[in-house]
Amino acid sequence: xxxxxxxxxxxxxxxxxxxxxxxxxxxxxxxxxxxxxxxxxxxxxxxxxxxxxxxxxxxxxxxxxxxxxxxxxxxxxxxxxxxxxxxxxxxxxxxxxxxxxxxxxxxxxxxxxxxxxxxxxxxxxxxxxxxxxxxxxxxxxxxxxxxxxxxxxxxxxxxxxxxxxxxxxxxxxxxxxxxxxxxxxxxxxxxxxxxxxxxxxxxxxxxxxxxxxxxxxxxxxxxxxxxxxxxxxxxxxxxxxxxxxxxxxxxxxxxxxxxxxxxxxxxxxxxxxxxxxxxxxxxxxxxxxxxxxxxxxxxxxxxxxxxxxxxxxxx
Amino acid sequence: xxxxxxxxxxxxxxxxxxxxxxxxxxxxxxxxxxxxxxxxxxxxxxxxxxxxxxxxxxxxxxxxxxxxxxxxxxxxxxxxxxxxxxxxxxxxxxxxxxxxxxxxxxxxxxxxxxxxxxxxxxxxxxxxxxxxxxxxxxxxxxxxxxxxxxxxxxxxxxxxxxxxxxxxxxxxxxxxxxxxxxxxxxxxxxxxxxxxxxxxxxxxxxxxxxxxxxxxxxxxxxxxxxxxxxxxxxxxxxxxxxxxxxxxxxxxxxxxxxxxxxxxxxxxxxxxxxxxxxxxxxxxxxxxxxxxxxxxxxxxxxxxxxx
Numbered sequence: 001x002x003x004x005x006x007x008x009x010x011x012x013x014x015x016x017x018x019x020x021x022x023x024x025x026x027x028x029x030x031x032x033x034x035x036x037x038x039x040x041x042x043x044x045x046x047x048x049x050x051x052x053x054x055x056x057x058x059x060x061x062x063x064x065x066x067x068x069x070x071x072x073x074x075x076x077x078x079x080x081x082x083x084x085x086x087x088x089x090x091x092x093x094x095x096x097x098x099x100x101x102x103x104x105x106x107x108x109x110x111x112x113x114x115x116x117x118x119x120x121x122x123x124x125x126x127x128x129x130x131x132x133x134x135x136x137x138x139x140x141x142x143x144x145x146x147x148x149x150x151x152x153x154x155x156x157x158x159x160x161x162x163x164x165x166x167x168x169x170x171x172x173x174x175x176x177x178x179x180x181x182x183x184x185x186x187x188x189x190x191x192x193x194x195x196x197x198x199x200x201x202x203x204x205x206x207x208x209x210x211x212x213x214x215x216x217x218x219x220x221x222x223x224x225x226x227x228x229x230x231x232x233x234x235x236x237x238x239x240x241x242x243x244x245x246x247x248x249x250x251x252x253x254x255x256x257x258x259x260x261x262x263x264x265x266x267x268x269x270x271x272x273x274x275x276x277x278x279x280x281x282x283x284x285x286x287x288x289x290x291x292x293x294x295x296x297x298x299x300x301x302x303x304x305x306x307x308x309x310x311x312x313x314x315x
Numbered sequence: 316x317x318x319x320x321x322x323x324x325x326x327x328x329x330x331x332x333x334x335x336x337x338x339x340x341x342x343x344x345x346x347x348x349x350x351x352x353x354x355x356x357x358x359x360x361x362x363x364x365x366x367x368x369x370x371x372x373x374x375x376x377x378x379x380x381x382x383x384x385x386x387x388x389x390x391x392x393x394x395x396x397x398x399x400x401x402x403x404x405x406x407x408x409x410x411x412x413x414x415x416x417x418x419x420x421x422x423x424x425x426x427x428x429x430x431x432x433x434x435x436x437x438x439x440x441x442x443x444x445x446x447x448x449x450x451x452x453x454x455x456x457x458x459x460x461x462x463x464x465x466x467x468x469x470x471x472x473x474x475x476x477x478x479x480x481x482x483x484x485x486x487x488x489x490x491x492x493x494x495x496x497x498x499x500x501x502x503x504x505x506x507x508x509x510x511x512x513x514x515x516x517x518x519x520x521x522x523x524x525x526x527x528x529x530x531x532x533x534x535x536x537x538x539x540x541x542x543x544x545x546x547x548x549x550x551x552x553x554x555x556x557x558x559x560x561x562x563x564x565x566x567x568x569x570x571x572x573x574x575x576x577x578x579x580x581x582x583x584x585x586x587x588x589x590x591x592x593x594x595x596x597x598x599x600x601x602x603x604x605x606x607x608x609x610x611x612x613x614x615x616x617x618x619x620x621x622x
Contacts, residue, residue, distance in 0.1 A: 057408070057409050057412070059412065110606075112610075113606050113609050113610055116609065116610075116613040117609070117613050117614075119408055120346065120352050120408050120552060121548060121552065121613075121614070123352070123408065123412060124544040124545075124547075124548050124552075125548060125605070125609065127541060127544060128541055128544055128545050128548065128602055128605060129602060129606075131541040131602070132598075132599050132602035132603075135598040135599060135602075136595055136598060136599055138598065139594040139595045139597075139598040140594075140595055141594075142591075248537070248541065249416075249419075249420075249537070252413075252416045255412070255413065255416075256413065256416075259409070259413060289424050289427065289428060291420040291421075291423065291424045292420070292421055292424035292425065292428075294417075294420055295416075295417040295418065295419070295420030295421035295424065296417065296421055297417075298413060298414070298416065298417030298420065299399065299414055299417035299418060299421070301413075301417075302403070302406075302410050302413045302414040302417065303402055303403075303414065
């Protein structure tokens with residue numbers, strides 16, 4: 001146990017220190033990689049809340065990343081180029097508020113319908129709704145349709161300059177730590193225990209008098225908001241926002257991270273994101289056809305290796 | 316209202332609906348009977364288009380290419396069942412989703428390696444490339460009509476196969492209780508593989524039919540698969556009849572929405588607002604319809620009774 005705990009601590013410290021060291025010796029590429037890793041890990045933490053702890057297999061969580069990113073992109077676009085004055089701003093707090101409201105609302109409205117269903121229905125409906133968001137942004141020419149939206153600015157937050165890569169990384173890293181802590185807090189709370197009770201035996205929780213639908217809906221909305229926040233960071237990080245962020249293969253990758261890392265564990269989503277980002281980097285540097293080995297690996301993981309990396313660690 | 320345009324768009328909607336049915340019926344069959352979620356079904360649709368395209372150039376005949384592609388796709392479906400689906404039957408749906416997601420990446424990349432990044436157009440023979448004149452200002456492309464006919468034939472053939480043949484009887488029996496069927500001396504594993512191959516062939520046919528119109532391209536499978544999901548969710552997962560009704564409904568709503576929604580909006584809002592909002596709303600129309608139907612019938616229009 002002691003060994004595992006210090007191993008996890010070591011991972012977190014290296015994730016914080018190594019990219020900055022690399023950056024100082026002129027390898028800024030690794031800093032960007034680590035920023036992206038942290039952002040994806042936040043989204044995976046959000047997904048893990050419902051997938052891991054709540055047993056709700058959402059195949060549409062990339063939608064929230066996209067919504068969060070557009071919540072930065074659209075106000076910034078109007079701030080830069082005019083139009084829709086009530087929306088035009090580069091104030092980071094307003095971006096975050098819009099992202100939270102929109103992703104929460106999207107999760108609430110789709111959740112109302114998705115959560116009436118279970119199993120395969122749930123998987124497919126979450127997928128369909130995220131595709132709806134995808135086609136919505138593709139159809140709006142004002143925001144670049146397929147080509148996406150380039151914003152030459154970032155969210156303005158007092159005392160923080162997101163244009164500085166190191167500060168961008170530190171914000172992403174500390175957000176990740178914050179959300180890992182928050183999700184752990186939720187899962188240890190009364191609410192979290194009810195949630196995992198629902199995952200294990202829904203009929204029993206109904207009999208015990210819990211409002212299962214409501215608990216699931218709250219978790220679903222919360223998970224969407226976390227991913228929406230990750231989207232705000234992603235939009236600021238790339239300053240290029242396109243419907244491609246919502247493509248369902250992005251949702252599949254998020255699921256891959258959560259499951260490979262080990263569902264319903266605190267560190268799992270982070271492990272999953274680390275493995276995913278490294279795999280993507282290494283494989284795509286070897287061949288542009290990196291989806292081939294990646295797909296084969298995914299199949300192999302499913303066929304031969306269950307429970308994820310975290311379970312491997314705790315054995 | 317332009318009735319000629321309306322008629323043409325209704326036919327286009329039917330054509331889309333029929334293609335959606337060919338893809339969705341395989342999905343729903345595989346799910347209803349094998350309890351297996353196959354995300355890679357769209358990739359088989361894509362393979363159908365590409366294989367047919369290559370064979371058309373090799374044989375210099377679209378018709379022979381289609382005839383030869385059918386068994387090829389069936390064999391691919393059969394192999395897919397043996398190597399990927401069969402080991403996963405006992406697992407939960409999450410593993411099906413992840414495993415077949417991996418399969419999509421593999422199949423799409425292999426297609427990319429074989430056929431390259433650009434799409435391949437398929438030339439039609441002259442006898443399919445013409446127009447059928449209905450009245451002096453209404454002409455319908457022969458091939459689009461053929462798609463509708465082939466799709467409807469496949470639909471009724473499938474319903475007949477499942478409901479009125481010995482194989483269909485075994486399939487339905489296997490769906491309700493596979494252990495019992497196996498105990499009666501039926502080779503249930505081969506039976507399931509056959510079902511999988513039938514489903515794959517139906518998707519392959521859809522790919523072969525659409526390729527001469529849109530050309531065979533890499534993203535085509537991933538574009539249609541989600542719409543096919545919407546079809547089987549609306550129709551009720553596992554119900555072939557539901558898939559048929561929902562496919563035609565969605566084909567029509569999608570096509571008509573794209574061409575007439577702005578006219579409809581202009582009735583009660585300014586032209587500018589209508590032209591801005593119509594594309595956004597019509598791109599979401601089928602998902603909004605799905606949401607509407609599910610809020611009244613969470614298990615779709617025709618929930619199957621299979622356990």
